[in-house]
Amino acid sequence: MSGEFERTQRIAIIGGGPGGYEAALSGVQLGAEVTLVERAGVGGSAVITDVVPSKTLIATADAAKAISEASDLGVQFFARNSDGKPSRPEVAINLAAVNKRLLSLARQQSEDMRQTLLDAGVRIISGHGRLEGPGAVVVSTGPHGTDFDRVEADTLVISVGASPRELPSAKPDGERILTWTQLYDMPTLPEHLIVVGSGVTGAEFASAYMNLGAKVTLVSSRDQVLPGEDADAAAVLEKVFRRGGMTLLSKARADSVVRDGDGDGVVVTLADGRRIEGSHCLMAVGSIPNTAGLGLEEAGVQMTSSGNIRVNRVSRTSVPNIYAAGDCTTFVPLASVASMQGRTAVFHAMGDIVIPIERRRIAANIFTAPEIATVGWSEQDILDGKIEGVVHKLPLAANPRAKMMGITDGFVKLMARRGSGTVLGGVIVGPKASELIYPIAVAVDRRLSVDQLSRAFAVYPSLTSSITDLARSMHIVDRGPDLDEA
Template sequence: MSLSFERAQSVAIIGGGPGGYEAALAAAQLGADVTLVERAGVGGSAVITDVVPSKTLIATADAAVAIADAGELGVQLFAKGGDGRPLKPEIAINLAQVNKRLLALARQQSEDMRASLLQAGVTILEGHGRVEDDNAVVVSTGPGGTDFDRIEADTLVISVGASPRELPSAKPDGERILTWTQLYDMKTLPEHLIVVGSGVTGAEFASAYMNLGSKVTLISSRDQVLPGEDKDAAAVIESVFLRGGMTLLPKSRAKSVVREGDGVVVTLSDGSRVEGSHCLMAVGSIPNTANIGLEQAGVQLTQSGHIRVNRVARTSVPNIYAAGDCTNFFPLASVAAMQGRTAVFHAFGDVVIPLEKRRITANIFTAPEIATVGWGVADI
């Protein structure tokens, strides 16, 4: 459905992740003059360094397990030795090739999304966007932020996402101490991966690398893996992890993570030490909302820096909307996409159905997977 106006409505969007992408596409389809500002690439971190590569890695791990367990189904791989007798080959993981493939897939999806926006008539600016006031965005497009473009628009959509949270006592170096965006630079499988944080991200990567063949230690500050999920589901995952050889350290808080020789040492709050080859820090994320002019424009933020939005993705400023992990709603790529569409439809005066958290379906890609929707046991 298209709407007609005396002049084309204009929409400026900061951030080209799922929320920004869907908002841009919806606005263009409604005949608006749309400008999208993105610094890393269309699709944002969700496509380039988060959802797409991580789920591809997990699918690869699942394939490795399927091949390894195929003998139980009567499907066997053999090679002949020098004496003509069959030899059972070992399953080997070429992590460099795995990472090369998944990053290529992520970049291709980003390029496909960019092409879709350009075909729809969206103007894409590469650079850092900042809200100047409730009707304008300033974009630094030159090296070092020397060149600026100013875009005036009737509606602004903020979809700047979030970045991995870093602890002062466990600074990532991109080699041994890693965030989840840095895992794909590894050339060989970690001999012993220590995962700090047992939320969705930590549990998914712990599961994947265990199935790829790494020794894994999962450190959780809570009394169960996946503390946000029902205890019955978490218990199943913990049982699978332990059966697969993973070491679980519940109620343990990492005090510091440092490099030592060719490995890392994690010191816990009780003084004990855990030694490994690599450490993944999965201790949450922080919204990318600092220093982009939101407070000056009157947009209300939470204490954690997330943008306050209502169920139609509207902020405290009537013509400014926000979508995705930078908001205080629900941090899922699918939700961000729906927020982006809902924001545009609402801004253009269309009828929208406010988002309801109880109707959101979510999935955790451990092995086995956990799917949720509606009420949990803790809500009853």
């Protein structure tokens, strides 16, 4: 009879991005009373200003690239002059129309997510939330922060995301010096876009605007683009960038970015004194968590010096009833990871079955052209002796379907444990690598061997057959270290 007197568990979530959204749905699924506090809109920056609009822009760039390369497959585009003779038309990008579409898609996605939460029974409060100790959230809801709402909760989930990092010597103005959230206000394609930062964000936007037809200069402080990623993948991307006309400046640190004299362009000054002039500059130099002023320290939540919330593998903070998810945490900053963290946090808080998140099982993708997808242990991990394994690589150009599609760049790479042949990780560089990585991610998650992976039927012809072909070539790995070395 004691169950009749048990109170429904109350969950309060600050931030409606992927982590907060999934936490809210998981909470109502398990019978909790859920309140979501969101300042900008459901979906957060991932949907409104980051992932959804940027990947929509990239999809447009991919379409433009496909049209420009169609002649290689025998597809030719012609128009007729007034004299009836054919002339080859130019591919034109209406950036204002592109931006209007991608922002509309972002708003629609946000509204769809909001409606899903409301239909599920989630209470949504629009405003800025702040912790009041470990058991309540105070929300400023008025137009000037004058009205307040107070939400008491048994479990708190913080999923406030992150914002573009700004440098004092390169202050974004929203017109010529831009963060990645401000790109969508440009009415026309930039004449010369200088991208400062060659990490994932910088590489993705540099790739997209190059394929849209802009002149692009990529400034990298490291000796290759995508530092920390697979070296072979970075080399392929650099080759594609240079072939497309992009200027790559490696080991070049930007000291300052300012508007030029007449204000119609920008000047980027490098540490070695070089000056680069362009029409616009995108600052892609990392992000900072949106954790300031949330009352986290006062509630006892441990954080890093950079403001990221320390969490364990079930998304729990140093305070037992407070969890955190997404880019504001110390975990991998991916939307898919934020979603998993949100679900894991609520499942753990409510006593449901939880499988702690493992970094090595997370699949990630870089949406350049070609795409770069990775999962599991890397080749560098093996070279550094962190794990014993072997590495095999197969060029995508050898694949029959790739030949039919005119694909010349990219590869499939597998890492497997020496002796047992257990798949440790993989890298795919090529079109739709984000889709192709999934079977390797399953193999890593389920600890399949290369033999087991190779025995799954792949359609012929298909790009996925490169995965089974590569796994088949590693069959000897299963025979033991002596035969493998032989």
